[in-house]
Amino acid sequence: MSIDPIEHPAHPGPIAKFADSLRSDTVGGFLLIGAAVLALVWINSPFGDIYESMRSFRIGPESLHLNLSLETWAADGLLAVFFFVVGNELKQEFVHGELRNPRRAMLPIVAAICGMVVPAAVYAAINFTSPETLGGWGIPMATDIAFALAILAVIGRGLPPALRTFLLTLAIVDDLGAVIVIAVFYTADINFVALGIAIVGLAIFGYLQRGRGLAAKLNSSPIPNWLVYLPLAIAIWVLMHESGVHATIAGVAMGLLMRTNKHEGEHHDPSHGMEQLLRPWSAGLALPIFAFFSAGVVFDGFGEVITDTAALGIIAGLVGGKVIGIVGGSWLTTKLTRAELNPSLKWIDLIGMSQLAGIGFTVSLLIAELSFVGAEHHLAHAKTGVLIASLIAALLSIFILGSRSRHYRRLAAEGQGPTAPSDANQGS
Template sequence: MSIDPPAHSPSRGPLSRLAEALRSDTVGGFLLIGAALVAIVWINSPLGGVYEDLRAVTLGPESLHLNLSLETWAADALLAVFFFVVGNELKQEFVNGELRDPRRAMLPIIAAVCGMVVPAAIYAAVNFSSPETLQGWGIPMATDIAFAVAILAVIGRHLPPALRTFLLTLAIVDDLGAIVVIAVFYTSGIDLLMLAAALVGLVLFGYLQRGRGLAARLNASRLPNWAVYVPLAVVIWVLMHESGVHATIAGVAMGLLMRTAKLPGEAHDPSHGVEQVLRPWSAGLALPIFAFFSAGVVIDGLGAVVRDPASLGIILGLVVGKTVGIAGGSWLTTKVTRAELNPSLKWIDIVGMSQLAGIGFTVSLLISELSFADSPGHLAHAKTGVLAASLIATALAAVVLGTRSRHYRRLAADRVGPEGGGS
């Protein structure tokens, strides 16, 4: 799979300059946050019904069970593009970057597990005497990778790149864990035949890039590579969607299968080439639309929310549980195993990132709907609890990571100053 990245030329047109801007996490982060704020304000305004009607509009072929609402298309299809970009980026890190050292790769993976177990335990403790809400224990387990990465880009522009890699790895493992929890505890059944077919498609996707001589012959043919891989990717996504497993997993899997080494005659490896093409679409279109349709949460009475053990457990789980689980689990892991923290990071950086991981949102809202489908009151409070916890986590992380970002900016300025003649 080889897609030529745009040429870097001083005479680039406005579309090329826009694409280059959208490759920045900061620009994409502002777009995503802006779209989410529009959704929250709109749904809580007198015109909230119009917003609800808009995201309930359905389209797609009914014969393929794809007559889905706009909200579902955004969460399952557009977000899969983002997950592909993230999975592809992680593949580059595992092969050539920060995570190629198993001692460092181990840390965010274990941290993710701890960051799921501790919030669930806190929720269960708060709701232990409330059987009607206990089934919501899975709600605070999830980290919303799209929002977390966007917030990190906006508030932490001078933080070490290793922190973003840590967050990406943690959030991917967290999302995979959340999908397993949904499949095992919150889904009536998985279509194993469709899942097996999706896995066959993924094997084919990887083989087409790595098969002995096959990838080279494909590159040498007159057939554009996208004409092979795009239809195959769509088929894999449809099969994964039909299996009952969250379809974004198809995006992660294909991203992790991307080839990061060049073949003879290739100007660049397919992993970096496709990233150049897809990242602007992901940041400029997929994520803002996803945020717009997923962030529309009606803010229920805060007094009732605090008194409901379900929403209280969610808030404590996401705000306290994520921080204790991720930061505490990471620190403990370095003490009892060979895992190590990247030397460019300090533990206070991990604490701030752990607070940021308390942004639950999309998957947390999904598990809320599955947990309280027959209890509208608890469902409304749970959704408000997810929103409140995400806002609190963002505010706390902004204080810590914003301070650390300014610290790293001063360090960089001090290093540049003497080298630049003391300016």
């Protein structure tokens, strides 16, 4: 797969400047958070019915089982573009960046697993004597990677870049774990035929990325290779969706299969070319629309919520369980194995980042819907619990990481501390 190099003229026009600004996580973060706030205000206003009607409007071919609501198209379709960019960035880190060192790559992976197990255990402990709510144990396992990265981008100026890499790896593993949990425990049927064909499609995608043999002929042919890759990517997404596995996994998988090394005659590797192309679309279109349609949660106030063990388990799991699981699991791993924390990070940085991981939001809301089918009473409380927990986790992370950001900026001004870009990330 070869993408023509993106030219940067000496005097770029307004569209080029806007696209470049969207490659900054900070700008994309503000757009995403703004869209989420707009949705929350709108759904809880007297005009909430208009928002709900728009969100539930269905479009798409029924014959392909794709007559979906706009909310589903945003969560399964547009979000797959974001997950492709994230998977692609993670691949770059594994091949060329921070995660090349197995001793450091192990830590966020173990942290992610512990950050799923402990919140689920906290929820189960609180709901152990309540069989009707015990099934919601999967709700506090999730981390909303889009919101977590957006908040880190907004508050993370001066923080060591290794912190973002840690969060990125942790959140990807967390999301994969959540998808497995949904598939095994919350999905009645998996279409293994569709899943198998999707895997075959991914194998073809990976083979073409090698750029040799048949793939080399494709890349050197006069036919634009997007005519091959785009239909293949769409087919993989449709098949993954049809299989019953969350369709965004198709985006992650294709991102992780991208080639990050240049071949002879190439101006740049396909991974960086696709990142340059897709990151503005991801940050400027996919994520804000996703946030707008997903963040519309009706807030019913505290009321009965504080007495419902489902809501209490969710809040305790996301706010406390995530920190205990991630930080505790990481600390034990460094003591029991050769894994190590990046020298540029301190444990207080990890505590602040683990609070970001407590923003469950979209995936938690999805698992809540699957957990309390037909139990509207508990479902409403569970959704409110997710909203409260995510807000508390976000505020705590802003407080901790905001103070750490000021600390690192002060060290940088004094010529000390880790070298960090002015933004949380400007693209890999």
